[in-house]
Amino acid sequence: MPPSTALPIIDLSPFLSPSSTPEQKRAAAAALNDACTTHGFFYLTAHGVPAELESRVLALARKFFLDTPAATKAAIQRLDPGAAGGDGARGYQRLGENVTQGASDHHEAIDFYRPVEAEEAVGGKGYGLLRGPNLWPDQPEGFRAAFEEYWKRLTQLGDAVMKAMAWALGYEGDEDVILRWTDQPFWVARVIGYPPLKGEGVSCGVHTDYGCTTFLLADDTPGSLQVLSKDGEWLDADMIKGCYVVNIGDMVSVMTNGLWQSTKHRVIHTGDRYRVSVPFFYEPNWDAVIKPLEKCVQKTGGAEKYGEVVYSAHLMGKVSGNFYSAATDGK
Template identity: 65%
Template sequence: MAAPSLPIISLAPFLRPDATRESKLHAATLLHEACSTHGFFYLSHHGIPSSICTSVLDHARRFFLSSPEASKSSIARRDPEAGGDGARGYQKLGENLTKNSSDYHEAIDFYRPVPLEPFSSGGWKLLRGPNLWPEDADNSGFKQAFEEYWTKLLELGDKVMIAMAWALGYEDDEEVILRHTKEAFWVARVIGYPPLPRGAEGKSCGEHTDYGCTTFLLADQTKGALQVQASDGKWLDADPVDGAMVVNIGDMMQVWTNGLWKSTVHRVVHKGENYRVSVPFFYEPDWEARVKPLERCVKASGGERKFGETVYKEHIMGKVAGNFYSGGGDMGAAGN
């Protein structure tokens, strides 16, 4: 078996209460190197049972391959003018856009609930609405499986934020990032990728970076689909590794680190014969978080502040708006 193209990082020292400072510093050093070089890595010893991961993937595959079209349509994403929030719900093939080009996948999008603020017309504002859940009788347990999985990922995300603080030299203030993610505005996608038609020029999911802090990807065993752009412009395959998740950093982490860590461009090009299923979870800042470079990162990167302050809710609303409407410029889908 060929060695993975990305580093494998164990989170064990940050999950064990009896871990030594030396073991944490060693893991933090490896994490810093991975985030500085690739912005992507495999996370092992993450503490999420394989039974939960298997259940989530099984429910996702059953939805895409077995649910009637009427069931999918019943939870379709709707624009605010049509009584939706413009983001949550099911998208059929080709509906999602990356840089104004249609992606060849179908998906259900979920977001952390935010206060519902109806327009006087009875619709909802962008991103202010309820999540929409499949209710097929032959796929019962879908909601329970995903909510259990996401709860564990939020706990894992908290641990990763502490590990990343150590990696940035903040072991004496390990909640320097976590203070801004106490009510993380998580985003989750359940994505189905049919094989690209033979000779197609498009992408399963076009080139993009992710929006927030850290993305945790659970996917089936399909190889040669997820691709990560290296610093020399070449594309590396991020094939599944047993027992590990693919993790990458997003735009907000690039701001916090003043560019020491890059929000890496990636894409999905699925030319295999199978139907690929992936379940990315995006651990984000708080809705109202104001993100700006950390002082030690500014100093470590030469003393020049490369980014101004970003209000997270404004950042994500601009990104999401570009996912479904042409004219979105560089706005891109979050898909792995």
């Protein structure tokens, strides 16, 4: 039996199996609707991603942070736009370089985004913000192959969750209503290492996520990730074996006209060992124009509470403030 948790545990496997019945899908969608309405966070079980692959990416992440020479990390260091090959976001961030709400976070990380073809690059200034290639470490061996396979699996899982969300929002007859915004998702992925905090500070400050759905895989360090409940209480969201911690992002708030709200969360890691976290952010297409879905507008009083949002503009606005040295030139 899984441990007791304040967050619901959801099985969306009917949306992963071609043999599922409409009744099974409706039951799963109803549970998803309740979780997104009440918490904006849930545990996802029976997701179909191989446990061996999950274990491998966590082990490779830990090896990168704890065993890789500093020179290897520096070789893929994040560079501002204008520097040769820099795009302002992709690559390795040193301890304390990432910023949330204006304060330094106590973690190191590698950030990745959906690859951008070379011909999309901005000539003369390297790559514009978010428009460059991913930067891969040459150690540990097998890092790139494992993570690319992992993200492929999670993109497919994200597609299935978008269909489940459509059913949950009343679009049983048009289950691709959200997928039309996400059929080429500009996904984001982080590989994060958290040394234990010593004294004041936060490991990752209070924030909501930017896009559609976050799938979090982390080691079993307890008491680090915290979710803000609707009554203002911070709830621990420790990992449960075989589950992802999943949360909805800002674009889902727009799509649902506020029916589902992205939830604030933070990381405060005061344990006695190094914590490894591997979140994958399933996002809209780069050029998607997100607006409230009609059925959601009807369910929330008949008036649109959000205007249209171009996802690339939303993402660039967020990322441009994520680093102390980040440039704002997004061309």
